[in-house]
Amino acid sequence: MNTLPPKTDASAYNFGFLDEYAKKEIRRAILKAVAIPGYQVPYASREMPMGRGFGTGGLQLTLSLIGPDEVVKVIDQGSDDSVNAVNLRQFIEMTCPGVSTTTRTVEATLIQSRHRIPEHTLSAAQIIVLQVPYPDPLVVVEPSEDKRKTMHGEADYSRLLVKLYEDIVKFDEITLSHRYPTRINDHYVIDPSPIPRWDVPKINNSEALILFGAGREKKIYAVPPHTKAEPLAFTDVPFRVEHFHDATGNRRTCSRCGCDGSFLDEFTNDAGAKVYQCSDSDWCDEMLLQVKSWREVSA
Amino acid sequence: MNKILEVRNLSRIYGKGCALCIESTGPEADTNLCPHCGSVVAVHDVSFDLFEGEILGVMGESGSGKSTVVKNLYFDQAATSGQAIFYDAARQYDLFSLNSAQQRWLRNHRFGMVYQNPHLGLNFNITAGGNIAERLLMSDLMDYGAIRDRAKTLLARTEVLLSRVDDLPKHFSGGMQQRVQIAKALATQPPLLFLDEVTTGLDLSVQARILDLILEIQQELKTAMVVVTHDLGVIRLLTGRAIVMKYGRVIESGLTDQILEDPQHAYTQRLVASVL
Amino acid sequence: MQTPILQVTGYEKYFALHEQNKLIPSAHQVNLTVHAGQLVALIGPTGAGKSSVLKGIYRTYLPSSGRILYRDAAGHEIDLAQANEHQVLALRRHEIGFVTQFLHCLPRQATLDVVANPLLAVGGGRKEARLRAGELLSAMNLPERLWSVSPATFSGGERQRVNLARGLITRPRLLLLDEPTASLDPATAERVIELIENLKAGGTAVLAIFHHPETTRRLADQVVELAAPPAIEEILKEIA
Structure with missing residues (x-):
């Protein structure tokens, strides 16, 4: 029997921590997500050595896409130095030998972010991965996932719009501060993760590929480059960002x-x-x- | 007068059904439960026509299958077999061969439904105005001001106090909930409206005013309606023609005054005699 | 002689009461013909089936046998005994009126609207319809203060006038009258008789049952006497 010598250091892990089968499945899910902009593709979210809710969805995307010559930036709420960002960056450095990390947006080729899209306009050479806690914007109006799938399929978002209507009735404006429902390519409405309204226009017609990963909810979705992203609004009460x-x-x-x-x-x-x-x-x-x-x- | 709806041989069976289901159920068998396989033959071989601006009554007691008929036509439930053609201006739709998106489109744009239980027709977690807005948003009206104006007009028409536009329906009386349901059903000015026992369980005086409202709307908008009820008074007041159902079958159909004054079937005779 | 508007041949009506397992004869072998501008009065003892004939023509009763040929405004002949429901409804709306002793109408509607509605249903404007309704009601001595009230609270005579006005407002081609003057005082009855004469002069064919033989004498161009139908055993023998 051929026994491998016990490994104690980080090199004991496969490059990028995930096994190649897991990466393959995730890459396929990404391809499907890119092919159907805004559609939530289910995937087998793997156990990661950190709790669900700490960016495991985004991390699995990052680790499946990463190559040795990648320059990675990790952001948490806009900052490279908060706990979540530091931990994830260290994990990537440890499990992806040869990969370099940066805090500079312009230098990065792959950006994993929690709840912000950088102020710098992203380029066609960049990919941004957003961590998503709740992938389905319809969850607030329909508890059954089965029914939600039908609603997405038929682009039936009237109940979501009623939420906005009620918001205006109560507060004279749409009060959603983040997770603003956004219609992609004239069909699927996505939850763009808890980014502020400020960042929503950056999704529209972006040069960079935008990927969304929900680890706990096991969903991947994407907004490919040059794709229309329209925040839901009324013709006479348009969407606006924080002032x-x-x-x-x-x-x-x-x-x-x-x-x-x-x-x-x-x-x-x-x-x-x-x-x-x-x-x-x-x-x-x-x-x-x-x-x-x-x-x-x-x- | 043009035909708006043509229903042919509509059937709905709950359960897997068997070869003996049909012959062992119905008014003669005095049951709708198949003794061989335990399936319920809720509706079998129902056919009728509805013309523009006409009100057709579907009467019968509980379990006669009358509600199932409108639920099938409104796509709340799938029919087991049969055909229904909806004639809409120059177009016609074979209802049961449409895909679910097409069915939803018809439901939202061209049909209206008022249920006995307002919980089925209204979302109790959103305001009265929001309920109407939902239906308008389904039909792609995207202007907040226009939606609000239309909601207010509809609620005023159905005599709901405008000061209550932004209240939740759960704080409304039963009669008021039905008014909001009617306003919601009418939001897209559908040419075809289904009313399922809309006044059942309401106080008599409230019932009367809801019925008045329905008649006024019918006269104003010339909406064709299918009215399901067990109440002969409602049938007499609202409908021009009626069908009588028992154990899933139509046992009698005719002009409403003829059914009430010269009923042909023993069951209808008993039904009429018990009221008059 | 012009072609008649209505020609009834061999009309019969029996009620099959399933519960009591009985067959009740209501009208037997009725034949009559009504021309435009003519009034035919049905006479006969109680139980002879006078109302049954009117209801059979109006299709409130489903005739058991016989033919009820009606010639419509377009000149088509329709057998009312066989006509489909929508044909009957269209004729009721546009051509055939029926005034009974009883008023069936919306309980909470103003009298003026109750009367005006049939005219609205055939496409009249609301204003003209109400105007015409008012004219008819004043012609029948119904006090104007009652016009805005529902007829539900009216006396028998008042209701009857509302009912008449409602039946006359569309100027039907064929008018069926079932004791329209039964509970009216002599003066009002006189006004109603004038209105009926007026309609006749306008070409309406009328088939009527009158309570008072005097009214029949004054209005009828022709009288059809009905006899009580024979006992059911006789009829069954006849058929056999």
Whole structure:
């Protein structure tokens, strides 16, 4: 009998942690998802060495797509340094020898992100993988998955639109802050993962391939490059993104880099005052560099 | 007068059915339960025509299969066999050969249904206005202001207080729930409306006003209706023609006044005699 | 002699009461002919089947045998005993009126609308229909204060006038009258008689049952006397 010597280091694992059969199945699911934009393709979500809900769906996509010359960026809520992003990045580094990682959006070829799409417009050479907790936008109006599948098949989204109608009735506007239902290629409506409304227009006609992975719910879906993505809305109450205006109507700026065109996070500083800062940390760093170089030039 | 609906040999059997089902059920057998295989022959060999702007009554007691007939036609349930042709302006649809998307399209655009149980016709978790909006959104009206105006017009027409447009139907009285259901059914101005025991279980005075409303709507919009009821008063008030069902079979059909004054079948005679 | 509007030959009606296993004769071998502008009165003892004839023609009863040939406005001849339901409904709406002793109408509708509705159903405008209804009601001495009230609360005589007005408003080609003046006071009965004469003059054919022999004498161009149908045993023998 041919026994393999026991391996103790990370190289004991297959490249990309997943076995090749798992990768093959996931790649096939991805191909199907790309072929039918917005359609939720079921797949056999594997057990990962971390809890479901920590980005296992996105990670399985990333690990199936990754090659040794890939440059990977991992983001959690816009930041490369929060726990989830650091853990996933370390896991990828450990299980994919030779792969390089970066925090720079422009350098990355493969981006795995939780709840944000970078401010930098993505290019045709990039793929972004979004982690998805709840893949089906219809789950809020129809508990039966069987019926939901029929509704998707027939593009029957009237009950979803009624939710928006009721929102306007109650609050005079559509109050959904994230997971905004978006119609892909004039048919399937997707849950674009908990990205803010700010990021939804970036899905439309994107240069980069956008993939969505739900590990717990075992679904993969995609918005291929140059595909129409339309947030659901009424003709007379159109979709709009967050405006970040203060009480006087001025656009708030990032307290760190001064940018007035990015999605801002709000937090309270030690003095108890509200402070705003770019949610996308790489973007903020880049803006800060620009500001510095301008100052140098003008000095 | 043009025909709007033609139903031929409609049958619906619950259960696997057997060769003896038909001969061992029906009014003569005094049951709709097949003693050989245990299947229920809910509807067998029902045929009728409905003309534009006409109200047809389907009467019978519980278990006669009368509700099953309209549920089959409204695609709530699949018919076991038979044919139904819906004539819509220049087009005609063979209802039971349509795919589910086509059936849904007809349901949403060209048919309306008012159920006895408002839970079936209304979503109790969304407002009265939202219920009507849902039907309008199904038919691809995408303008919030227009949807809202139409919902208000419909609710005003069915005498629901406009101040209650944004209330949940679960806080409404039974009669008011039926009014919202009627408004919802009428939202797309369908040429064909199914009414399944719509006044059953309501107070008499409320019943009367709902029936008035239905008649007024019929006169205004010339909507063709199939009215299912066990109540001879409803039949007399609303319908011009009627069919009488027992154990899934049509045992008598004719002009409503003729059925009520000169019933031919022993069962109908008993039914009429028990009321008049 | 012009062709008649209505020609009834051998009309018979029996009721088969399944529960009691009985056959009840209601009308036996009735023959009659009605021409445009003519009034034919049916007379005979109670139980002779006078109402049964009217109901058979109107198809409230399904005739047991006989032919009821009706010539419609387009000149087509239809056997009402055999006509399909939609043919009958169309004729009822446009050509054949029936005024009974009893009023069947919406319980909660204003009298004026109750009367105007048949005219609306054949495509009249609401305004003209109500105007015409008002004319008829005043012609029959029904006080105007009652027009906006439902006839459900009316006295027998008042109801009868509403019923008459409703039957006359479309100026039917064939009018069936079942004791239309039975519960009217002499003055009102007189107005009703005038209205019927008026309709006759306009070409309406009328088949009527009158309570008072005097009314029959005044209005009838022809009288058809019915005898009580023989006992069922006799009829069965006859058939055998």
